[in-house]
Every structure is written in C-alpha cells, then in structure tokens.
Amino acid sequence: MALLLNFVIVFVKKLNGNPRNKIIMARKEILKAESKNFNFHYADGTHALKDINIPLYEKKITALIGPSGCGKSTFLRSFNRMHDLYAGNKYDGEIILHPDDTNILDKKVDPIEVRMRISMVFQKPNPFPKSIYENVAYGLRVRGEHNKRLLDDKVEEALKGASLWNEVKDRLQDLAYNLSGGQQQRLCIARALATDPEIMLFDEPTSALDPIATVNIEELMSELKKKLTILIVTHNMQQAARISDYTAYMYLGEMIEFDETDIIFTKPSKKATEDYITGKFG
Amino acid sequence: MSKIIGHEDNLNAIRVLIKKHKKNDRIFSYIGLFVIGSLAIALLVLFLDLVIDGYPKMNLEFFSNFPSRKPEGAGILSAWVGSALVLIVTFFVAVPMGVASGIYLEEYAKKGWFADLIEINVANLAGVPSIIYGLLALGLFVYEFGLGQSILTAGLTLSLLMLPIVIVATREAIRAIPVHIREAAYAVGATKWQVTLHHVLQYAMGGVLTGIIIGMARAIGETAPVITIGALTFIAFLPPTPVTDVAPFINFAWLEAGFTVLPIQMFNWISRPEHAFHINAAATGAVIIILTLLMNGIAIKLRYSIRKKIKW
Ligand SMILES: Nc1ncnc2c1ncn2[C@@H]1O[C@H](COP(=O)(O)OP(=O)(O)OP(=O)(O)O)[C@@H](O)[C@H]1O
Ligand SMILES: [Mg+2]
Numbered sequence: 001m002a003l004l005l006n007f008v009i010v011f012v013k014k015l016n017g018n019p020r021n022k023i024i025m026a027r028k029e030i031l032k033a034e035s036k037n038f039n040f041h042y043a044d045g046t047h048a049l050k051d052i053n054i055p056l057y058e059k060k061i062t063a064l065i066g067p068s069g070c071g072k073s074t075f076l077r078s079f080n081r082m083h084d085l086y087a088g089n090k091y092d093g094e095i096i097l098h099p100d101d102t103n104i105l106d107k108k109v110d111p112i113e114v115r116m117r118i119s120m121v122f123q124k125p126n127p128f129p130k131s132i133y134e135n136v137a138y139g140l141r142v143r144g145e146h147n148k149r150l151l152d153d154k155v156e157e158a159l160k161g162a163s164l165w166n167e168v169k170d171r172l173q174d175l176a177y178n179l180s181g182g183q184q185q186r187l188c189i190a191r192a193l194a195t196d197p198e199i200m201l202f203d204e205p206t207s208a209l210d211p212i213a214t215v216n217i218e219e220l221m222s223e224l225k226k227k228l229t230i231l232i233v234t235h236n237m238q239q240a241a242r243i244s245d246y247t248a249y250m251y252l253g254e255m256i257e258f259d260e261t262d263i264i265f266t267k268p269s270k271k272a273t274e275d276y277i278t279g280k281f282g
Numbered sequence: 283m284s285k286i287i288g289h290e291d292n293l294n295a296i297r298v299l300i301k302k303h304k305k306n307d308r309i310f311s312y313i314g315l316f317v318i319g320s321l322a323i324a325l326l327v328l329f330l331d332l333v334i335d336g337y338p339k340m341n342l343e344f345f346s347n348f349p350s351r352k353p354e355g356a357g358i359l360s361a362w363v364g365s366a367l368v369l370i371v372t373f374f375v376a377v378p379m380g381v382a383s384g385i386y387l388e389e390y391a392k393k394g395w396f397a398d399l400i401e402i403n404v405a406n407l408a409g410v411p412s413i414i415y416g417l418l419a420l421g422l423f424v425y426e427f428g429l430g431q432s433i434l435t436a437g438l439t440l441s442l443l444m445l446p447i448v449i450v451a452t453r454e455a456i457r458a459i460p461v462h463i464r465e466a467a468y469a470v471g472a473t474k475w476q477v478t479l480h481h482v483l484q485y486a487m488g489g490v491l492t493g494i495i496i497g498m499a500r501a502i503g504e505t506a507p508v509i510t511i512g513a514l515t516f517i518a519f520l521p522p523t524p525v526t527d528v529a530p531f532i533n534f535a536w537l538e539a540g541f542t543v544l545p546i547q548m549f550n551w552i553s554r555p556e557h558a559f560h561i562n563a564a565a566t567g568a569v570i571i572i573l574t575l576l577m578n579g580i581a582i583k584l585r586y587s588i589r590k591k592i593k594w
Contacts, residue, residue: 080469082465082468082469085464085465085468087392087393112471112472112473113471115468115469115470115471116470116471119469119470120469122462122465122466122469124462126462126463126465126466127466128463128467128481129463129485129591129592129593129594138467138470138472138480139470139471141480142470142471142472142473142476142480143471175591177593188466191466191470192469192470195470195471
C-alpha cells in the first residue's frame with residue numbers, strides 16, 4: 001500500500017515537474033488538434049519532418065519558429081493536405097482533429113473536407129484575379145451556396161472580421177488587385193474566414209508587408225483567436241513573442257522544444273532553443 | 283600622386299570595357315534589324331504585288347458573283363461561302379476537343395510514360411505535312427465513314443490540322459497560371475473540377491483564344507488536304523442555307539454539300555492560261571492574306587486586353 005502511494009506521489013511530482021503539463025492542468029486548455037509521431041517525405045525523398053508531436057490548443061495561437069528550411073511550412077501545409085496536390089509526397093503518423101478525433105491524414109478522409117474545416121493564409125497575398133466580393137464569397141460558392149442575401153451577409157461579416165470592411169464597402173466589385181499589399185492580405189484572411197473554419201493556418205503572413213500593415217494583421221489575429229484556433233509560421237521572433245500563446249521551435253525537421261511562449265522566450269529548457277532565440281544562431 | 287594615377291587607369295579600363303560591350307549590343311541590334319526588316323519587306327512586296335495585280339477586281343461584285351467562264355464576271359461567292367462554312371465546322375470540332383485535351387493533359391493526366399507518349403504525339407502532329415492529313419481524311423472520312431466530299435469532311439480534316447495548335451496553346455496558357463493562385467483555390471476547399479472551371483479556364487482564356495484564332499488563320503489558307511479529299515474546283519451554286527424560315531429553323535443539309543474554298547479557287551484561276559484569270563487569282567490571294575492578317579491582329583488585340591485585366 002505504502003509502495004503504491006509512493007508511486008502515485010512520484011508520478012504526480014513528475015507530472016508537475018513538466019511545465020507543459022502544469023499549464024494544461026492549471027488552465028484546462030482544450031486540445032483542438034495534435035500531431036502524433038508525424039513524419040513527412042517529399043516526392044524526391046527529402047525527409048522534411050521527423051516524429052513531430054505538437055498540440056494545438058483551442059482558441060490559442062501557436063507559433064512555429066526555426067531557421068529557414070527547418071520544415072515549418074511543410075508542417076503547416078500538412079494541416080490542410082496541401083501536399084496532396086503534388087504526386088509522390090508521403091505522410092506518416094497522425095494529425096488528429098478534435099473533438100471528433102478525425103485523423104486528417106487518413107487516406108479515407110477527403111482532403112476537400114479537411115480544407116473546408118481548416119483554412120489557410122499564404123505568405124504572399126494571393127487574391128484571385130476577380131472582384132473583392134467574389135474573392136471572399138468563393139469559399140461559399142464552392143460549397144454550392146447561391147443565395148445572394150446569404151452571400152452578401154457572409155461577405156460583409158468576413159470583411160468586418162478581417163477589419164477590411166470600412167475600406168472596401170463602397171467598391172466590392174473592384175478587382176482585388178487594386179488593393180494595397182496589406183489590404184490584399186486582409187482580403188485573403190477574409191476569404192479564409194468566410195467559411196467559418198475551426199483552425200486557421202498562417203504561413204509568414206506579414207513577411208511581405210510593411211510595419212503598419214503588419215501591426216494590423218497581428219491585432220487581427222489576436223481578435224480572431226477569440227473564435228478559432230490559429231497556427232502561424234513566423235520568422236519574426238518579436239512577432240511570435242507578441243501574439244502567440246504557445247511556441248514550437250523546430251530545427252532540421254525536428255521539433256526541439258514546445259512550450260508556453262513566455263517560457264520559450266524567458267527560460268527555455270533546451271540550450272539550442274535559447275541560442276536561436278537570443279540570436280546566437282540562425 | 284601615384285594613387286590618383288592608378289585610379290584613373292582603373293576608370294579608363296572600366297570605360298574601355300563598357301565600350302566594348304556596348305559595341306556587341308549595337309552589332310546585334312543591326313543584325314536583328316536587318317533580318318527582320320528583310321522579312322517584313324518580302325512579305326510587304328508579296329502582298330503589294332497581289333493587291334496591285336488584283337486591284338481591278340477589288341469590288342463588291344467580286345464577292346457576290348459565282349466563278350464563270352468569262353473572267354470579267356467571275357467572282358468568289360461560292361469560295362468564300364465554302365471557306366466560311368468549312369471553318370464553322372472546324373471551329374466547333376477543334377475548339378471543344380482541343381481545349382478539353384489541353385485541360386486533361388495539363389490538369390488531370392497522371393504524369394508518366396503514357397502522358398509523355400501523348401505529349402510527343404501532339405507535338406509531332408503539329409509538324410505533319412498537311413497533305414498527309416488529307417490522305418488520312420480521304421481514307422477515313424470519305425471512304426470509311428462515307429461522309430463524301432463534303433463540307434463536313436473538309437471541316438473535320440482541317441480540325442485535325444488545327445487540333446495540335448489549340449492543344450499546345452491551351453496547355454501553355456494553363457502553365458502560365460501561377461501555383462499560388464491555384465493553391466489559393468484548393469485551400470478554400472474547391473475540387474479539381476471547380477478549380478478548372480472557375481479559375482484555370484478563365485485565366486487561360488486569353489492564350490486559348492489566341493491559339494484558336496491562329497489555328498483558324500492557318501486553316502483558312504490550307505489547300506493541299508482540301509484538294510486531296512476532293513473539293514470541287516469549279517462550283518456555281520451555294521450549299522443549302524444553315525438557317526431556314528420553317529421550324530426548326532436550322533438545317534444541316536449544308537454539311538453534306540459539295541464545296542470549294544478560297545485557296546482552291548485561287549489555284550484554279552492561276553492554272554488557267556488567260557491573263558484575265560490571273561488577275562482574279564491575285565485578288566483572291568489578297569483577300570486570303572487580308573483575312574489572315576486580320577485574324578492574327580484580332581488574336582494579338584485579344585491577348586493584350588485580357589492580359590491587362592489579369593495581374594498575378
Ligand atoms: N517541394 C519540395 N520537394 C522537396 N523538398 C522540399 C520541397 N519543399 C521543401 N522542401 C525541403 O523541405 C525542407 C523544409 O522546407 P520548408 O519549406 O518546410 O522550410 P521552412 O521552415 O518553411 O523554411 P522557410 O523559413 O525558408 O520558409 C527543406 O529542406 C526544403 O528544401
Ligand atoms: Mg516556409
């Protein structure tokens with residue numbers, strides 16, 4: 001009996017000793033998605049991701065940082081099965097989406113379904129050569145929505161959600177290319193938002209923007225996380241520190257450290273993480 | 283002191299180098315100008331020659347008269363109507379098939395040895411001499427399918443010629459669509475067919491149209507395959523009209539009619555001994571060249587105006 005008690009005590013101590021578990025226990029975070037022993041091979045054989053285990057907590061922003069070529073984009077793009085567009089790419093392991101516990105990498109799961117639940121904003125603003133309205137409405141159109149009133153409402157809601165409404169409400173029929181770079185990026189966010197996704201992926205969304213547009217987008221993301229879960233790749237250390245709740249540091253296709261952003265940036269447990277963050281390397 | 287001299291030497295060396303490079307620029311631009319200039323002049327002389335020779339015939343009657351034994355009263359009515367009808371058939375066969383093949387090869391076909399095989403074949407088709415198509419058509423359309431020496435046969439034959447042009451143009455236009463636009467469409471959950479219909483086809487339209495018009499311009503001047511399948515050289519009647527005044531208002535009898543086309547009419551007149559017929563031939567030649575140039579002009583204009591609307 002005493003032995004058993006001892007075991008339990010040791011176990012509880014161990015659990016508390018791990019900061020990640022402490023947080024989870026303390027704040028009751030809800031798990032939205034998690035990658036489990038996830039490996040990714042490109043068609044040419046490049047082993048781009050090795051045994052990645054990263055959780056995404058609901059209504060939190062998780063940032064991926066790490067030197068160029070470490071696999072951040074590859075990881076992000078796995079979440080909406082973008083790699084399926086090119087023959088020969090290979091996923092191993094799982095990415096589980098909660099609460100339905102769907103393994104979105106499962107061959108039986110249609111990538112279209114995954115993309116309807118998880119939307120994406122790219123590094124370079126990539127609006128369609130169509131009107132502002134059509135850009136935002138497109139996600140609904142592919143779902144077969146034709147009701148004009150409903151589309152109008154959704155477009156307005158999404159543009160407001162992307163804080164672009166006031167700037168474009170009088171010229172919804174203009175070509176999207178007449179917008180500035182920052183506006184185009186917010187348009188792409190509106191497009192991704194219009195379909196009420198559960199998770200939004202951002203791949204260096206501000207790297208092509210000036211500082212003011214960057215601040216706009218960052219504020220927007222903090223607003224968005226009230227409604228949904230965000231995974232963002234960024235090269236900008238300050239940005240990760242400013243907006244994210246959790247940070248994963250990746251290096252050469254491996255996840256080196258994952259923790260609360262505060263901890264990663266103040267007292268990381270790995271030397272490699274510290275070196276990268278303090279700029280000694282990378 | 284010595285430092286400054288070294289500096290000047292250096293500067294002079296750079297200037298000499300630049301001068302040498304500029305000289306290459308100049309030499310090349312002269313050569314280019316000469317080559318392109320002589321080509322343009324050759325074309326212009328040819329064209330002017332036809333126009334001057336054919337000038338006496340360049341009037342409305344030339345277009346509204348049938349060919350005749352008397353060169354003065356002869357016109358190209360049956361020839362241009364024949365050309366127009368044949369082109370209509372060609373258009374409705376080659377465009378859907380060519381565009382669909384281009385889309386299939388670019389978007390749907392799995393890359394592999396089979397796709398490569400088709401690719402090589404299509405590329406080669408564009409280089410096959412047109413008379414070979416004529417022979418194929420004679421055997422297949424005229425004898426095997428029993429379509430006769432008709433407008434339909436000619437239209438189908440010329441569409442064989444036009445197909446590779448449309449396919450190649452479609453594929454090139456599709457390839458020019460940047461990956462990030464494509465990915466953006468897939469990322470919101472579009473299916474392959476939706477991406478094709480809403481994006482690929484629309485953004486490729488400029489290039490596709492250009493290909494279609496250039497293909498048509500080529501088809502309009504083709505002579506050998508049309509002679510092979512047995513177009514008539516002298517024809518003094520019109521095929522039944524495609525549109526009628528009784529229901530169902532549309533009539534396909536013209537497809538089976540015998541016909542002639544502009545280049546054959548021209549060929550026919552050239553082979554006559556009388557000089558007066560040669561004037562008719564020159565006028566017909568001028569008409570063909572003007573039509574071709576006009577179509578190429580439209581293609582350029584279309585491409586330009588569509589390009590202006592689409593920026594990536
Ligand atoms: N299509 C591809 N085929 C083969 N290898 C690829 C492909 N795309 C990326 N890679 C390789 O996979 C690794 C990870 O690339 P990835 O683009 O994910 O890096 P990243 O962390 O996003 O870099 P960056 O910060 O520069 O965007 C790199 O070694 C890269 O060379
Ligand atoms: Mg990247």
